[in-house]
Amino acid sequence: MVTMPISDFEIPSEVSELICDSRSTDAAIYFYNGEWLENHSKMGSGIRVVSGGPEKTANIEIKGSASQRVAVIHLYGNRREAALQKPFSVSCVQNYDVSSEAHIVETHLALNSIEFTVQNAATFVVETGAQVTFGQTFWLGDEATSKNKVNLKLHQAASFSGFALNVGSSCLNNEIETDLSGKNSSCELHSLILATRRHRVNTISTVRHSVADTKSEQLIKSIVNEAGKVQFTGNIKIAKDAQKSNARQLSQTLLLSRGGEAITEPQLDVGADDVTATHGATIGQLDEEQLFYLMSRGLARNEARHVLALAYQREVFDRVSSGFVRGHLERIHSRLPAEMSAEFSDGERAL
C-alpha cells in the first residue's frame, strides 16, 4: 500500500461537523485507518492511546472527575491514488473502564468506497453504580466488511444503554457479549439496521443474567430493501441463581423488497424459576392502512412509504435518553443517502 505520512491527513470539515459537536464533547479521539491522529484529537483526562505494535489501542478510563462525553472516531479512506489502492485490514481496540457517568460514541466511517476490513473490539467494564450510554455506528461503504466484538461486564447496580446504527456496509458482523454480573445491574441494547443494495448485517447478541435482580432489554429494528440481508441471533441465558431477572427482547424487521432476506433466531436458556423473560420477532411490510391514510391527505405513494419507514426508525432514537449520544446518531442518520433510509424510486413497487 502506498502510504501518506499520517501528519498530512486533514479531516474534512463536513466530517468533523457531522460526527462530532466539539462544543459538547469533552474528548474526541480520531484515528485514520487505525492510526491515531494525535494532532487532531482532543484528549481528556483518563484517556490514553497506546500506539505502536500490531494494534492501536485506546484505553479510556472514566472516573468521577474524568471526561464524561467522549467521541472515538475511526475514519477509513484510501491513501494517494485510488488506482494504487489495495485491500487492507485495520484493527481497532477500545477498552472503556467507567466508574461514574459517561456518554460515549464510537463511530466507524469510510470517507470513500474502498475495499478493506475492520477488526474492532470494544470492551466495557462498568463499575459499581456507574452509568454508560454508548452509541456505536458503522458506515463503511459498499466494499468494506467488519468484524465487531463488544464485550460488556456490568458490576453491581451498573447500567449500560447501548445503541447501534449499522448502515451502508458490504458486510457487518457483530458479536455482543453482555455479562450482568452484579446484582441490580441492567442493560439496554438497541439497534437500527439498514440493509439495502447487497449489504449484509449479522448480529449475535448474548446476554447473560449471572446473578439475581438483573434486567435486560433489547429492541432490534431492521429495514431490508433491494437485496439486503439481516440476520439476528439473540441469546438470553439466565443462570440458576439469577432469580427475579427480567429479560426482554424484540426484533422487528421491515422487509421492503422481494430480493431482501431477514432471519431472526431468538434463543432463551432459563435456569432460574422466578424470572420474566420475553422475546418476540416480527417480519412485515408497511401498513396498508397507514399508507392509505397518508395518501388520502395528498402524499404520493413513495413519499408516504418513506415517511412511514422513517417513523418506524424513530422509535430507536426515541429510546436514547442521552442528548449527546442521540444528537450524534441523529446527525449521522440525517446524512444517509435517501435510498439507505428507505426512500423509494418511482416505479419501484411494494411486495
Place this chain on the structure above:
Amino acid sequence: MLKVSKLNVQIDGKDVLRDLSFKVNAGEVHAIMGPNGSGKSTLSKMIAGYPGYTVNSGDIEYEINGTYKSLLKMEPDERAKDGVFLAFQYPVEVPGVSNFAFLRMAFNSICRHQGAPELSEEKFRKLVEEKTKLVEMAPDFLERGVNAGFSGGEKKRNEILQMAVLQPRLAILDETDSGLDIDALRVVANGVNKLRSPDRAMVLITHYQRLLNFIVPDYVHVLANGRIVRSGGRELALELEKNGYNAYL
C-alpha cells in the same frame, strides 16, 4: 361537483354497493344515513380511493374546472390534491410522525399540485395554530405523533383540523359523530359548520339523526342494502329517528 352513477362494488365476491347513484353540487351538504352494513363506509372509502374494492360497473365522477373526470382512475393522493377529503371513521395512528410535520407535508404537496406557493415552517405554524382554535385543540397537540394515543374525540377533532388546513372542495365525513360525547360533538360540528361555503360540498355519513341537529343538511338519503332507497330533505332524518330503518330492510 360529485356524480356517482350506477355504481356496483364487490368486496370479497359480495355485492356491497348496487346501482348506487346520487349527485352533489357545490355548496350543498348531503347526509347519507343507513343501518350497519348498508355500504356507507364502503362508499366513503371508494370516493377517497381505498384499494382492494372491485368496481364491476358504474362510475364516480368529480368536477374540476367545469369538466367531470372519473375518480376511479386516480390514486388516493391525486384525488386529495384535486380537493377530495375523507374524514375517517377510524383515523389511523401513525406514531413517529408529528401531527405538524404530517400536516405540513400534506399542505405543501397540495400547494405544489395546485400551483400555489408552499409555506415556510413559520408561516405554516401560524396558519395551523389559528385553525386549532376552530376545533378547540391545544397547540401542543401538533407535536404529538399523528393520532398516536389520541382519545376517540381527539382523533375526530384532528380530522376536522386537517380538513380546515387542507381546505378541500369535497369533504366526506364518515361517521364523524361516532364515539363523541355531546360536548365533543358540538366542537366538531361547529368546526364543520365554519367550513361550509358555497364552493365546498360535504357528504355526512351517519347512523344517527343526532349529528344533523348540529350540522343541518340540505338533502338526506337513505342507504340500504347497497342502494339509495329514498331521498328527501332534512325532515327525512327526523322521520328515520322516529321509525327506524326497518321499513327499508
